Amino acid sequence: MAHGSGKLGPMVRLFAFLTRRSELSHEEFLDHWLNVHGPLIAGTPELARHIRRYEQHPRAEAGPMSGSEHCDGVTVQHFDSADDLWAFTAEPAYAELIAPDEAALLDLQRLVWVITGEPTVVIGDGTSTGGVGGDVAGA
Template sequence: MIKLSVFLTRRADLTHEEFVDYWTQQHTPMVAGLPGGEVPVRRYVQLLPTDDSIPGIDTLAYDGVAELWVDDIADAAHWFSSEPYTTTIAADEEKFLDRSRTRFLYTTEHPIF
């Protein structure tokens, strides 16, 4: 499996709280409500930053991270080029994301413990 970590930045006109509210209350139900078979995503997790910090350790300035698990990179490509994503999901992302600042990291997991 491939895990995509998608680093998200809110639109400049939104507060972090407004971003989180829209992402979790409006956008996520839209994604979850897509008909079965439309989404080749095996797992979807939202990571929301806390206010915690450790002295001397810098953190990245993102408003959230979406993690998506897919069987392979072809499924990820299918999802991001699919009609539901391009016409519905991507259009809705414009309401809360600065998509020009979205960053992707494609990984495989290698558990240690």
Template sequence: MIKLSILMVRRSDLTYEQYIEHWRDVHGPLFAAQPASKQYVRKYIQNHVTGDALPGTTASKFDGIAEIWFDDIAGAKAFFASDTYRQNVIPDEEAFMDRKRCELLFTNEHNVMP
């Protein structure tokens, strides 16, 4: 398995609450309903920022993290190249997130503590 973490940035004209509402209630179900999601995506999680912080730490510039699991990089490439992703998911992403400011990070998990 390979995991893609998308470090999310909301559109500047949306409040955090508007951004979360759209991401959770509109985008999540839309993403899950796509044929390409059902074919290639093994797991999709939205991580919403809590606003909590530890003293002396730097606050993140990101508004959340999307985690998407694929069997391998070939599955990720096929998903992002699919017509349903391009025609349905991208236009919705543009409705609530600043795609140019988001960062993508592909990783393999190494579990240290069960």
């Protein structure tokens, strides 16, 4: 990822839509992503210290009804600031451990990512839909 120059304000999230390398099956991808890649980040203190929250969202099921064909999962990483995200990628351990693992796991040409700020919550977290039907009970 290229370094951005502007600070995005408090709490940013990195969303990355992941496509596995073609020589990996979906199951091989998931096994490595969930059992090697994630624990590698979490278990490397100089990397983990930059991340407030790290989520892995595997594709729910095979087939077209669970999303775009080539997306195997989504990762969401929460950082206190954009500066913390860039500090994470600037760590020597990122270049030594994470970048090579990403290259072995992901089709980097198909990687789609975006950095976001705070979300606008439309439904949920005590908000009302404001439209027909009002609040959804039990949601």
